[in-house]
Amino acid sequence: xxxxxxxxxxxxxxxxxxxxxxxxxxxxxxxxxxxxxxxxxxxxxxxxxxxxxxxxxxxxxxxxxxxxxxxxxxxxxxxxxxxxxxxxxxxxxxxxxxxxxxxxxxxxxxxxxxxxxxxxxxxxxxxxxxxxxxxxxxxxxxxxxxxxxxxxxxxxxxxxxxxxxxxxxxxxxxxxxxxxxxxxxxxxxxxxxxxxxxxxxxxxxxxxxxxxxxxxxxxxxxxxxxxxxxxxxxxxxxxxxxxxxxxxxxxxxxxxxxxxxxxxxxxxxxxxxxxxxxxxxxxxxxxxxxxxxxxxxxxxxxxxxxxxxxxxxxxxxxxxxxxxxxxxxxx
Ligand code: CO
Ligand code: ZN
Numbered sequence: 001x002x003x004x005x006x007x008x009x010x011x012x013x014x015x016x017x018x019x020x021x022x023x024x025x026x027x028x029x030x031x032x033x034x035x036x037x038x039x040x041x042x043x044x045x046x047x048x049x050x051x052x053x054x055x056x057x058x059x060x061x062x063x064x065x066x067x068x069x070x071x072x073x074x075x076x077x078x079x080x081x082x083x084x085x086x087x088x089x090x091x092x093x094x095x096x097x098x099x100x101x102x103x104x105x106x107x108x109x110x111x112x113x114x115x116x117x118x119x120x121x122x123x124x125x126x127x128x129x130x131x132x133x134x135x136x137x138x139x140x141x142x143x144x145x146x147x148x149x150x151x152x153x154x155x156x157x158x159x160x161x162x163x164x165x166x167x168x169x170x171x172x173x174x175x176x177x178x179x180x181x182x183x184x185x186x187x188x189x190x191x192x193x194x195x196x197x198x199x200x201x202x203x204x205x206x207x208x209x210x211x212x213x214x215x216x217x218x219x220x221x222x223x224x225x226x227x228x229x230x231x232x233x234x235x236x237x238x239x240x241x242x243x244x245x246x247x248x249x250x251x252x253x254x255x256x257x258x259x260x261x262x263x264x265x266x267x268x269x270x271x272x273x274x275x276x277x278x279x280x281x282x283x284x285x286x287x288x289x290x291x292x293x294x295x296x297x298x299x300x301x302x303x304x305x306x307x308x309x310x311x312x313x314x315x316x317x318x319x320x321x322x323x324x325x326x327x328x329x330x331x
Contacts, residue, residue, distance in 0.1 A: 004028065006152045008171055009161035012098050014067025014084045014147045015197045018042055020100075021063045025170055025191050032177050033189070043205045044191040046177065054184030057329060058211035058291075059176070059322065060202055060280045061169030061218065062195030065162070066304050067147035068097060068126075070140055077130030079105065083121060084145060085196025090118045091305040097126055098149035103139045104128070105146075148306035157236070157312050164308040166195065168298050168315060169217040176322040183327045195280055199247075202280035206287040213254055213292045215325060216281035217318065219310070220245075220274050220297035229275070233299045235310070238268025239317040242295035247278025248285055254294030257331075261324040268317050272297050296321055 013021035022044050030036060033046040044063070066087045072080040092107045099105075105128035109119040126146075130136035152161035159168070173189050180187065188209050192201035195218075206214060220240050223231030233240050241258045242250050262269040274297075285293035296318050301309040 002154045004174070005154060005159060005161070005168070005171055008167040009152045009163050012100060012147050013063060013065060014145050015064040015194045016084070017100060017145050018063045018193045021167070021170075022191065025063065025174065028174050029177050029189070039205060039208065041201045041204050042193040043201050045205065045209070046189040048177070048180060048183070048187040048189075050184045050186040054186055055212040055329060056186045056188065056209070057326060058188045058190055058206060058209050058214040058284070059173055059326070060190045060192055060214060060216040060284060061173050062166045062192045062201065062280055063170060064193055064196050065147055065165070065167070066196050067145050070142055070144045073133050073136050073140070073142070075133050077128070077132045077136035079126040079128065079136065079140065080122075081124075081126060086304045087121070088304055089121050089124060092124060093119065095306050096149040097146040099140055099144050099146040101139070104149050150306040158309055159312060159315070160307050160309050162306045162308065164300055164310050165219045165303050166217075168219065168310055172217050172298070172315065172318045172322055175319045176326060179319070179323050180326050185326060185329060187326050192280055199278075199280055199283035203283040203287045206284040206291055210288050211291060213294075213329065214281070214284045215254070215322070216279045216284060216293065216295045217322060218279040218295065218297060219300035219303055219308070220272050221277065221303060222299045222301055225301060231274070233270055233272050233297070235299050235301065236313050237270040237299060238314060239321045240270050240272040240297035240299055242272045242274070242281070242297055245274035245278045245282070246276055247282030248293070250281065250294045251285070251292040254292050257329060258294055258296065258321060258325065261328060262321060265320060265324050267320045267324065268313070269321070
């Protein structure tokens with residue numbers, strides 16, 4: 001478990017540059033599925049075939065992560081950048097950025113005149129240690145993408161890493177693929193691209209698969225830290241079954257099935273209402289003629305930082321619930 005989670009989270013694959021993570025996931029699942037393909041968007045689609053008595057179920061987790069893209073290099077060799085997805089300045093200053101070729105830089109900020117305010121992204125820069133523009137250009141160029149560089153820590157019952165959003169969802173699907181041996185249902189496990197820039201991979205995948213039902217697996221916020229927002233979800237509370245977020249109301253029948261499967265299989269669960277943020281489930285639900293869609297969420301603190309934190313107990317509950325749904329869903 002530990003080794004695969006470390007590999008999945010430490011790899012660099014921001015939205016639009018999912019090649020590395022896609023290769024790793026493909027290698028991890030290939031021998032456990034009947035068919036595997038990459039669609040025109042770059043989504044990795046793995047299929048376990050069922051029979052005519054079963055339903056078609058699409059499981060979804062996104063492979064991409066937030067990051068940055070270089071848009072300017074100044075004469076002293078400092079890099080300016082645009083965000084890829086929800087890259088927030090409050091989490092960024094003095095953290096390290098790794099580019100696809102392995103070059104690492106530090107995020108610095110222009111002189112902050114008012115310390116009650118967070119420096120906006122356009123006043124931040126990346127320092128790769130270059131002496132000037134010419135030297136910087138030996139290592140990086142306009143359009144190069146990077147993401148947080150951070151070591152993954154698996155300790156006690158906690159995982160701390162960058163990109164647990166949503167590599168932990170990818171991990172849950174990989175484990176479910178390994179554990180589901182035979183079922184009547186035909187299962188599509190879709191590892192999507194470009195979620196962080198606006199749910200751009202999941203929609204075409206859902207349109208072409210057009211499943212009977214879909215479940216997205218992604219992180220959600222928690223309300224269990226000092227003075228946090230009022231939210232019922234907490235670490236160690238179990239798999240979070242989504243009722244609503246800012247993009248969707250989950251299909252009632254699907255979420256009731258997730259709740260009854262949790263009870264039946266004694267899987268710890270909690271109910272989720274997330275006021276800000278959404279997942280691939282939002283895009284899937286309103287694709288084609290509309291697809292009954294639910295979501296299983298992994299409670300996570302510090303989302304979109306280099307130190308996202310989840311509970312291993314919750315991760316295991318999410319795997320159990322994904323397996324139960326894949327095997328037992330039948331109406
Ligand atoms: Co995210
Ligand atoms: Zn996510």
